[in-house]
Amino acid sequence: MALLDIRNLTVAFQTGNGMFTAVDRVSVSLSEGEVVSIVGESGSGKSVAMLAMMGLLPWTARVTADRMEFDGKDLLAMGSGEKRRIIGREITMIFQEPMSSLNPCFTVGFQLTEALKTHLRMGRKERRERAVELLNQVGIPEPVKRLSVFPHQLSGGMSQRVMIAMAIACNPRLLIADEPTTALDVTIQAQILDLLLKLQQDNDMALVLITHDMGVVAETAKRVMVHYAGQQVEHQEIGGLFANPHHPYTAALLAALPERAASKKLPSIAGVVPGQFDRPTGCLFSPRCRFVTDLCRSSEPPPAPAELGSALCHYPLDDGVPLNHPDGKEAV
Amino acid sequence: MFIYVLKKIGVIIPTFLGVTLVAFIFIRLLPGDPVLLMAGERGMTEERHARMMAEFGFDKPILVQYGLYLNQLAHGDFGTSIITRKPVLQEFMTLFPATVELSLCAIILAVLLGLPAGMIAAVKRGSFFDHTVMTGALTGYSMPIFWWGLLLIIFFSGILGWTPVSGRISLLYYFEPVTGLMLVDSLLSGQDGAFWSAIRHLILPTVVLATIPLAVIARQTRSAMLEVLGEDYIRTARAKGLSPIRVTGLHALRNALIPVITVVGLQVGVLFAGAILTETIFSWPGIGKWMVDSIFRRDYPSVQGGLLLIAAIVMIVNLLVDLLYALINPRIRHTE
Amino acid sequence: MPDGVAQQVIDFRPVGRMALMREFWAYFSENRGAVMGLCFFVAIIIIALFADFIAPHLPNEQYREAFLRPPFWQDGGSLEFPLGTDAVGRDMLSRLIYGARFSLFIGCVVVSIALVVGVVLGLVAGFFRGRIDTAIMRLMDIILAFPSLLLALVLVAILGPSLINAMIAIAIVQQPHYVRLTRAAVMGEMSKDYVTAARVIGVRRLRLMFVTILPNCMAPLIVQAALSFSTAILDAAALGFLGMGAQPPTPEWGTMLAEAREFILRAWWVVTLPGCAILLTVLAINLMGDGLRDALDPKLKRS
Numbered sequence: 001m002a003l004l005d006i007r008n009l010t011v012a013f014q015t016g017n018g019m020f021t022a023v024d025r026v027s028v029s030l031s032e033g034e035v036v037s038i039v040g041e042s043g044s045g046k047s048v049a050m051l052a053m054m055g056l057l058p059w060t061a062r063v064t065a066d067r068m069e070f071d072g073k074d075l076l077a078m079g080s081g082e083k084r085r086i087i088g089r090e091i092t093m094i095f096q097e098p099m100s101s102l103n104p105c106f107t108v109g110f111q112l113t114e115a116l117k118t119h120l121r122m123g124r125k126e127r128r129e130r131a132v133e134l135l136n137q138v139g140i141p142e143p144v145k146r147l148s149v150f151p152h153q154l155s156g157g158m159s160q161r162v163m164i165a166m167a168i169a170c171n172p173r174l175l176i177a178d179e180p181t182t183a184l185d186v187t188i189q190a191q192i193l194d195l196l197l198k199l200q201q202d203n204d205m206a207l208v209l210i211t212h213d214m215g216v217v218a219e220t221a222k223r224v225m226v227h228y229a230g231q232q233v234e235h236q237e238i239g240g241l242f243a244n245p246h247h248p249y250t251a252a253l254l255a256a257l258p259e260r261a262a263s264k265k266l267p268s269i270a271g272v273v274p275g276q277f278d279r280p281t282g283c284l285f286s287p288r289c290r291f292v293t294d295l296c297r298s299s300e301p302p303p304a305p306a307e308l309g310s311a312l313c314h315y316p317l318d319d320g321v322p323l324n325h326p327d328g329k330e331a332v
Numbered sequence: 333m334f335i336y337v338l339k340k341i342g343v344i345i346p347t348f349l350g351v352t353l354v355a356f357i358f359i360r361l362l363p364g365d366p367v368l369l370m371a372g373e374r375g376m377t378e379e380r381h382a383r384m385m386a387e388f389g390f391d392k393p394i395l396v397q398y399g400l401y402l403n404q405l406a407h408g409d410f411g412t413s414i415i416t417r418k419p420v421l422q423e424f425m426t427l428f429p430a431t432v433e434l435s436l437c438a439i440i441l442a443v444l445l446g447l448p449a450g451m452i453a454a455v456k457r458g459s460f461f462d463h464t465v466m467t468g469a470l471t472g473y474s475m476p477i478f479w480w481g482l483l484l485i486i487f488f489s490g491i492l493g494w495t496p497v498s499g500r501i502s503l504l505y506y507f508e509p510v511t512g513l514m515l516v517d518s519l520l521s522g523q524d525g526a527f528w529s530a531i532r533h534l535i536l537p538t539v540v541l542a543t544i545p546l547a548v549i550a551r552q553t554r555s556a557m558l559e560v561l562g563e564d565y566i567r568t569a570r571a572k573g574l575s576p577i578r579v580t581g582l583h584a585l586r587n588a589l590i591p592v593i594t595v596v597g598l599q600v601g602v603l604f605a606g607a608i609l610t611e612t613i614f615s616w617p618g619i620g621k622w623m624v625d626s627i628f629r630r631d632y633p634s635v636q637g638g639l640l641l642i643a644a645i646v647m648i649v650n651l652l653v654d655l656l657y658a659l660i661n662p663r664i665r666h667t668e
Numbered sequence: 669m670p671d672g673v674a675q676q677v678i679d680f681r682p683v684g685r686m687a688l689m690r691e692f693w694a695y696f697s698e699n700r701g702a703v704m705g706l707c708f709f710v711a712i713i714i715i716a717l718f719a720d721f722i723a724p725h726l727p728n729e730q731y732r733e734a735f736l737r738p739p740f741w742q743d744g745g746s747l748e749f750p751l752g753t754d755a756v757g758r759d760m761l762s763r764l765i766y767g768a769r770f771s772l773f774i775g776c777v778v779v780s781i782a783l784v785v786g787v788v789l790g791l792v793a794g795f796f797r798g799r800i801d802t803a804i805m806r807l808m809d810i811i812l813a814f815p816s817l818l819l820a821l822v823l824v825a826i827l828g829p830s831l832i833n834a835m836i837a838i839a840i841v842q843q844p845h846y847v848r849l850t851r852a853a854v855m856g857e858m859s860k861d862y863v864t865a866a867r868v869i870g871v872r873r874l875r876l877m878f879v880t881i882l883p884n885c886m887a888p889l890i891v892q893a894a895l896s897f898s899t900a901i902l903d904a905a906a907l908g909f910l911g912m913g914a915q916p917p918t919p920e921w922g923t924m925l926a927e928a929r930e931f932i933l934r935a936w937w938v939v940t941l942p943g944c945a946i947l948l949t950v951l952a953i954n955l956m957g958d959g960l961r962d963a964l965d966p967k968l969k970r971s
Contacts, residue, residue, distance in 0.1 A: 054571060056570055080576075083573075084573040084574070086573070087572075087573040088572035088574070089573060095567065095568065100563065100565065101565055102565055102568065103565040103568070103569065104587065104662060105586040105587050105590075105660075105661075114569075114574065118573060119573065150663070150666050152662070152663050163568070166568075343809065346806055347806060347809045347810055350806060350809070350810035350813075351810055351813050354810060354814075358826065361826045362825075362826055467701075470701075470951065470954055470958070471951060474898065474902075474953075475947060476925075476943055476947060476950070478905075478906060478909045478922075479939075479942070479943030479946065482925070482929065482939050485932060486939065490932070490933045601814075601816065602815070603815075604815035605817035608817055608910075609909070609910070612910065623818060624821070624910060627821060627825045627912075628911075635822060639814065639822060642818060646813055647813050
């Protein structure tokens with residue numbers, strides 16, 4: 001049975017100019033101990049989907065889904081008190097900005113032991129021991145001394161280590177890492193990523209890694225979901241995704257990786273992710289797609305079969321060739 | 333932290349010197365001959381005029397006069413009232429507790445009501461409660477409090493007859509002041525009903541004086557809370573599965589308090605300004621009323637001394653608030 | 669379609685100065701309180717401008733047969749004096765209408781003086797820094813060390829009680845807020861690249877200060893001007909109430925209250941009405957100021 005099972009999750013925000021759909025019919029499922037990655041540009045709604053699952057969105061958000069279950073328990077029907085027993089204990093999350101994600105008014109020790117007190121009802125001494133153990137696990141030197149330190153006295157990398165320690169405090173079964181390395185120095189990024197994977201294996205927890213960095217995806221995940229403008233445009237095993245992307249967007253993303261660039265000039269995807277005011281009709285990727293036809297501009301594509309990565313495209317690619325495309329055009 | 337405190341004190345000292353200069357210049361700026369001005373319409377003989385000029389030191393060069401003035405201040409001499417012939421400091425100290433009592437009650441009332449009101453309004457943003465509190469706060473903030481006091485007197489004293497119109501306690505009771513705070517003294521006196529009488533005298537002035545600080549604190553708390561509630565660390569706290577009460581009451585409030593403390597500190601000056609009006613309306617024998625009376629009686633040494641003492645008190649309280657601010661803000665407390 | 673060139677989706681939202689104004693108005697008009705405040709304020713301005721035509725009587729004309737006449741809906745009242753008369757038989761409504769002139773006049777004068785002087789001082793302090801800055805800010809600290817109303821009272825005592833002197837005193841007392849705001853805004857702008865760019869191409873100092881930097885600091889100043897307009901009215905009324913502002917028989921609202929004090933338990937209208945006028949005017953301006961702040965402050969703008 002799947003640990004997390006989400007079907008057709010839709011999140012809409014109330015704004016000054018009507019509703020804005022940030023997440024559009026996204027499905028996610030993963031089993032115990034699995035590592036799944038969600039990739040997409042900024043603004044593609046990849047974090048919002050997970051925040052919605054955690055119940056961390058502001059009140060302007062409207063969340064609907066056909067199914068949202070964790071370990072067989074329905075997260076949608078659950079009362080807030082019951083949900084809080086799962087959130088922070090069995091499902092935890094770390095965020096993009098470690099520096100601002102720690103409360104500046106409380107010590108590291110206080111924030112680290114808070115979840116232990118709330119969820120596991122540990123005593124003071126026990127909590128302290130566990131906190132030291134956790135800081136050791138995430139590779140923070142002099143853990144005893146760090147307990148009484150305030151967040152502003154930590155560097156970005158240290159703060160993210162503390163965030164990770166907080167997240168694994170109650171031995172969760174699912175950790176969601178929302179762009180955990182984006183705000184960090186390049187040298188620190190690899191360290192944090194390695195740490196996350198090591199903890200994932202040691203504790204045998206499932207990991208959802210949200211990122212915009214294809215390099216990070218390649219190093220970590222087994223399965224990848226590609227998000228674009230709130231929609232899940234492709235879903236594949238990691239090997240297949242890199243060898244044979246089925247959605248033109250994925251293909252374009254991969255082509256933009258410096259390691260894979262064929263020509264001297266690095267290809268890029270022109271334009272930006274559509275926002276609230278410039279949402280195209282039909283396929284959302286159509287304004288930026290190389291293979292666009294009138295059909296793409298007028299009607300929304302249905303998902304392709306699973307063997308084609310459930311690609312949300314009228315002409316899913318196979319070995320770089322758009323299937324059933326009227327021009328019969330070949331990819332370069 | 334230590335450096336922060338030193339810096340604050342370093343700013344205060346020149347400012348205080350500036351304040352003494354203002355107080356010193358004040359009498360010299362009065363148009364016309366200061367001695368004649370104080371004498372008012374009574375007029376005086378040539379000889380008496382010369383004697384008074386010498387007494388106040390007006391016949392010496394201006395810098396010498398300022399030096400003498402500072403010297404006086406250093407010896408605790410804030411001048412002598414020309415009406416009562418008593419030292420200004422002594423007069424000030426007898427009246428000061430009345431103002432302290434009133435101001436303390438007002439600020440406590442304002443914090444006790446304003447803080448939770450602002451908090452709840454922020455959490456329930458856009459709700460009926462939020463709109464009510466914010467409308468009320470803006471009305472309070474726009475209130476001419478001297479009129480507000482009169483309205484309360486018309487209603488509670490005139491129509492309902494619940495509260496007395498003026499003074500600190502009923503004339504039926506008399507006891508020697510011990511602390512100067514009527515609430516404490518009336519309890520110490522042990523006389524039946526004295527404490528109750530003191531409370532009834534205190535209620536209306538307290539409400540009037542608390543109005544503007546209450547409005548300011550409620551508004552400030554709400555906006556500080558709103559800002560803090562949008563911060564990343566609040567999301568972290570919620571991601572831990574903490575209860576909403578713990579998230580807002582501990583994680584958010586602790587951070588929101590930092591700007592609110594500053595605003596509460598700034599209310600000390602506002603309270604003094606309010607005390608001038610409130611004490612005048614309710615004939616409350618405190619510093620504010622004394623200052624107004626002194627101005628009207630042309631008791632300029634009293635005005636001068638009072639001006640200086642009040643400014644000094646405001647500056648000291650502001651310094652204390654700065655220290656408190658540093659204490660609750662780890663970013664200042666823990667910097668080397 | 670050629671490689672790498674994607675079809676452009678054009679954002680049709682308008683641009684330019686008019687669009688900015690329209691956007692500002694869109695934010696402002698969303699706030700119902702602010703619009704109500706604005707309407708009331710405009711009404712007050714109209715009343716003040718056309719007081720001579722609107723007011724049924726002259727503000728200082730005494731009707732000796734009609735002392736303390738109640739408003740028309742009460743026993744003994746008549747439509748001749750719709751809101752009653754005061755203790756010396758003057759029509760309340762007419763005095764209130766003429767009073768609007770004084771309040772607006774006070775607000776305008778005080779804000780103009782405080783704004784102009786404050787902005788110049790703040791600009792100089794923030795632009796030059798160093799000793800000039802320290803001197804100016806220390807001077808402002810000294811003014812701020814005194815409770816505002818007390819300092820205003822003492823200043824009026826020096827200058828002599830009158831409306832003009834009260835306005836000068838209040839302007840001096842409000843000065844520091846403008847200086848501090850301008851200085852903070854200027855210092856924020858000074859570090860930005862466009863200022864550096866202007867310096868590099870050799871823009872003259874005065875032009876840099878007033879043409880390049882100052883317009884970018886206006887938003888907080890406009891809000892402060894609105895809020896201090898209302899504070900000025902309140903403080904002037906308080907001074908009038910204490911007998912240190914406008915002198916009787918001027919129909920200034922605070923002075924009217926002072927004259928009415930002894931009748932609080934006998935004739936409610938002579939006390940209630942001037943206060944209502946002050947409260948409503950100040951409230952309207954503050955509502956407007958809040959709306960301005962929300963519309964001008966991008967930090968609070970909704971995305």
